[in-house]
Amino acid sequence: MRNYLDFEAPIKELNEQIQKLKDSAVKTGVNVENAVQELEKALIAKTEDLYKNMDPWQRVQLSRHPDRPYALEYIEAMTEGTWIELHGDRTVKDDKAMIGGFGLLNGESVMFIGQQKGANTKMRQYRNFGMANPEGYRKALRLMRLAEKFNKPIVTLIDTPGAFPGLEAEERGQGEAIARNLFEMMRLKVPVICIIIGEGASGGALGIGIGDRVLMMENTWYSVISPESCSSILWRSWDYKVTAASALKLTAEDMKWNGLIDGIIREPLGGAHANHEQAISILKDVIQSTIADLRKNSNDELVKQRIEKFCAMGKYVEA
Amino acid sequence: MRNYLDFEAPIKELNEQIQKLKDSAVKTGVNVENAVQELEKALIAKTEDLYKNMDPWQRVQLSRHPDRPYALEYIEAMTEGTWIELHGDRTVKDDKAMIGGFGLLNGESVMFIGQQKGANTKMRQYRNFGMANPEGYRKALRLMRLAEKFNKPIVTLIDTPGAFPGLEAEERGQGEAIARNLFEMMRLKVPVICIIIGEGASGGALGIGIGDRVLMMENTWYSVISPESCSSILWRSWDYKVTAASALKLTAEDMKWNGLIDGIIREPLGGAHANHEQAISILKDVIQSTIADLRKNSNDELVKQRIEKFCAMGKYVEA
Amino acid sequence: MSWFKRMKKGITTQNQEKKEIPEGLWYQCPECKHVMTSDQHAENDWLCEKCDYHEKITSLNYFSILFDENQFSEVAAHLISGDPLEFTDTKAYKDRIKTTINKSGLKDALRVGFGNIEGEKAVVACMDFGFIGGSMGSVVGEKFARGVDKAIEENCPFICISKSGGARMMEAGFSLMQMAKTSAKLTQLADHQLPYVSFLTDPTTGGVTASFAMLGDINIAEPKALIGFAGPRVVKETIGKDLPEGFQSSEFVLEHGFLDYIVNRKELKQKLALSLKQMKAKS
Amino acid sequence: MSWFKRMKKGITTQNQEKKEIPEGLWYQCPECKHVMTSDQHAENDWLCEKCDYHEKITSLNYFSILFDENQFSEVAAHLISGDPLEFTDTKAYKDRIKTTINKSGLKDALRVGFGNIEGEKAVVACMDFGFIGGSMGSVVGEKFARGVDKAIEENCPFICISKSGGARMMEAGFSLMQMAKTSAKLTQLADHQLPYVSFLTDPTTGGVTASFAMLGDINIAEPKALIGFAGPRVVKETIGKDLPEGFQSSEFVLEHGFLDYIVNRKELKQKLALSLKQMKAKS
Numbered sequence A, B: 001m002r003n004y005l006d007f008e009a010p011i012k013e014l015n016e017q018i019q020k021l022k023d024s025a026v027k028t029g030v031n032v033e034n035a036v037q038e039l040e041k042a043l044i045a046k047t048e049d050l051y052k053n054m055d056p057w058q059r060v061q062l063s064r065h066p067d068r069p070y071a072l073e074y075i076e077a078m079t080e081g082t083w084i085e086l087h088g089d090r091t092v093k094d095d096k097a098m099i100g101g102f103g104l105l106n107g108e109s110v111m112f113i114g115q116q117k118g119a120n121t122k123m124r125q126y127r128n129f130g131m132a133n134p135e136g137y138r139k140a141l142r143l144m145r146l147a148e149k150f151n152k153p154i155v156t157l158i159d160t161p162g163a164f165p166g167l168e169a170e171e172r173g174q175g176e177a178i179a180r181n182l183f184e185m186m187r188l189k190v191p192v193i194c195i196i197i198g199e200g201a202s203g204g205a206l207g208i209g210i211g212d213r214v215l216m217m218e219n220t221w222y223s224v225i226s227p228e229s230c231s232s233i234l235w236r237s238w239d240y241k242v243t244a245a246s247a248l249k250l251t252a253e254d255m256k257w258n259g260l261i262d263g264i265i266r267e268p269l270g271g272a273h274a275n276h277e278q279a280i281s282i283l284k285d286v287i288q289s290t291i292a293d294l295r296k297n298s299n300d301e302l303v304k305q306r307i308e309k310f311c312a313m314g315k316y317v318e319a
Numbered sequence C, D: 001m002s003w004f005k006r007m008k009k010g011i012t013t014q015n016q017e018k019k020e021i022p023e024g025l026w027y028q029c030p031e032c033k034h035v036m037t038s039d040q041h042a043e044n045d046w047l048c049e050k051c052d053y054h055e056k057i058t059s060l061n062y063f064s065i066l067f068d069e070n071q072f073s074e075v076a077a078h079l080i081s082g083d084p085l086e087f088t089d090t091k092a093y094k095d096r097i098k099t100t101i102n103k104s105g106l107k108d109a110l111r112v113g114f115g116n117i118e119g120e121k122a123v124v125a126c127m128d129f130g131f132i133g134g135s136m137g138s139v140v141g142e143k144f145a146r147g148v149d150k151a152i153e154e155n156c157p158f159i160c161i162s163k164s165g166g167a168r169m170m171e172a173g174f175s176l177m178q179m180a181k182t183s184a185k186l187t188q189l190a191d192h193q194l195p196y197v198s199f200l201t202d203p204t205t206g207g208v209t210a211s212f213a214m215l216g217d218i219n220i221a222e223p224k225a226l227i228g229f230a231g232p233r234v235v236k237e238t239i240g241k242d243l244p245e246g247f248q249s250s251e252f253v254l255e256h257g258f259l260d261y262i263v264n265r266k267e268l269k270q271k272l273a274l275s276l277k278q279m280k281a282k283s
């Protein structure tokens, strides 16, 4: 069963009507083809309309849609059985919220790293809701260095409500782990592509988010804080999340407009959750062409440009 | 009060006689100068004799002599108030059995690293008897890389009954931590000097023991296993430690003879424990002249020669 | 006892020039309740003379402690905050900035000075908690960047004194990217083999901890400072029970391997100068 | 039931050529007690067909699994142990070596092969536990070194299959320095951007764990292998209580972050070949 968000109600309704019509046709033998076609046309129009006028808070909700593909699904599908997951930070633990390993993308080896959410209650806990501990960031860095050693491009798939704010995470230096990644990712001498595929929350996202190209899928968000927490801190109430979502300028459009990301990846009509296969295929194409594009530069040039890009971010007044 | 080992009994006796004579002179006013001089001559002769005919097991005992200077004492004295201890592995913990930090040796900055034993019961526990955990080896490596960044020579002072064989040590990868140090120390692009100042037990010692010059102080031992454990494993009894000590060829003389270390540092008459000041002064001179010597090579040459040196170790038959 | 409170406020947010405090006012230590004159307190580097409690102080206070004869020139002093997102919560960000500048006498949450420490050149960046909780926005990032550039230009070490609640939410994505920007600048400093000392003071949390504050060649801290990524309240909510004694204190963070040493403010200058000397690269 | 015992001993220490086992003999799984013919067992890559128990096998067994058509040439096959220290415990080391060579048919505890794995060149070094507990002395170190040289010469990956009780005590200091030597050789391999896969099998402990076995670009292991630095008996004595269930098993070591994956022997060749392909450097 597909899940629908509240504002997806019109889509749900049309989908159900189509299904009902088809069911009745099976029973009665009446030809409903024309009626179905009409409804499907209406569905497309409705979906287009809905997605054109999406507000930031709705984007946030879509980014968390339970039917959305998670990192592993993208990676496994794109690499067609050639992905081998690699484990461990070589110090303390294997973090299940952070996955990584090489896979072949049309024959070319790529290091994929990503935050992984779980698809059901049990897996959500196993994956700690996609909230990595320090060992997750350290595993990611280890794997990035491995990729660098063999001159393989790195692709990170970002999807996290934040770095885990637990007791042991603090003990093992969550801050240090993220900081170290920012520093070391800046000077990785291979192409690095970072893609927000769901939630891009703050330092937890940025910890695997330093790349030559930082891209956001259409229905994702990326900011320094979630709208809910922002509301609670700035408005001292949980009721301003919609306002906060707008104020934070956290959508792909806004982030691109502000020059804080390099591009937007279009999703299938109705969102990635509506058509996994197409979302995967789009992502694969983008990754391949982006790698090809980046490979036109030497690795040293990439590092230099990467550093310069991030150094140029910020708006201030020379008073 | 000075401590004496069993076989140091003749020295103890002579020392006590001298003291008695001096005490009585104070009481009686009799001139004992000549008698004292005679006894002191005898003491020197006896000590020389004793130390000339030391067997390997006695060397092992000397290496553990409770009056022997430990790493911190050497470092603090050699650097004359310019040593700053640096802490932490940047991942899990600060290991008290492994110390490290920069100090100035006649104005020149040197990174000192060493295993530290405690001088009394409480400190022995605090220092875990000089047995480092994985975080100790990782702290050491972090500090070595820091020294490398600023092109400072590294001096390690080895004094350990072994890497700690505890449960958490295994959980956090004692084997990996030592292995990583062997690998990374091989290619540190600065002069590295490793000095056994007490016990050099197995991987726990080697974990900070990869250097351009590996030196042993006269009354120390360095081998793959302690004589006691060797006895227990090979003879299946704890009674063969003296035999094992001989069989293992673990003294400075034997290790030098076999080409497994680069040199021996003479100790003051009666051992380092008998004259800390002189032991410290000798060590300081050796370190300074060795650094000066190594600096005649480029750092790249040092790395190449270091790797070649260790690669040449081993004796086998081309049958 | 309202004069105690006033006094304390003066020290923590407005006391930029110790001379400005009228004589005869008093300071009460919040730890041990010991009372001393504010002059005595300032003379004592704003430590309690009885229990060594380290009062929060300003960037100018730190500069007066560190720079020889309190001589320094400011780097990028003129930068002030824009309002890149036209952000409004209960108040417009633009107005908040204006009010804060007027009230605090500060231009933003970071001040960068260039001068000598025991006769050796150094760039010191220092955060001011009095400016929106020492939060990091574009101005903090850019001043940090120019401080690093100055250190590279002068071929001298770079020191950053952190004191921050984290990111500045009103700059959202821009604020987040200052973590990346400051880290990027530190790679450039490293390429020049110049030492970077991170000095963490009470409190250092959030995005500052997760970027430049943890990236020192050596990380050092004042005693008993709060240092963490997530704030203690959030951690407590996450684990659903009370936090252990001393959690996220400097001493705790040292024990867990993230600090090189803790230094009393009275010994700061001397020890820092020695550390800098020790790390000066040998060519 | 003495023939079961004989059989098992044959498998673990003498079974270098599976064809040498007379037909009609039986293998009983020590885990689940399932009985199968030794031919079936060998056909099944020496796994229990019921519970997948991975029996200890020899270097030649592993080569038969890994190398295409079991074709390989040996590297430094002729090296045998000297007696650098003229070591004698309850027996002279020289005699121990001679007896072991005669009894095991092995020359020392490491065999190095060069051949193809799924059509790609590779050097595989593999330890034999049957030779003084797979202990590392000068011959193991030198063969490892020549294996690395061969990989560099052939510009191909290097794989080491570990199975060892640790250092060879009878070579004392020489044995210890093989940890340094093998690690040094791996820096040379790394300089050539050639992949090194460490494959840990039951048991891998002591000096081997604390050197080359933990230094893989990827570390992989067979299921349920014992992997540790200190042996479980020593750890138990140190902590003075029982060890937790599964302590130092492959699964435990994976969970603690030191293994990249655990692989069933049946999937070893295919998965290893894919990993090697993934790491082949792009120039």
Ligand SMILES: [Zn+2]
Pocket: C029, C030, C031, C032, C033, C034, C048, C049, C050, C051, C052, C053
């Ligand atoms: Zn007080």
Ligand SMILES: [Zn+2]
Pocket: D029, D030, D031, D032, D033, D034, D048, D049, D050, D051, D052, D053
């Ligand atoms: Zn079985």
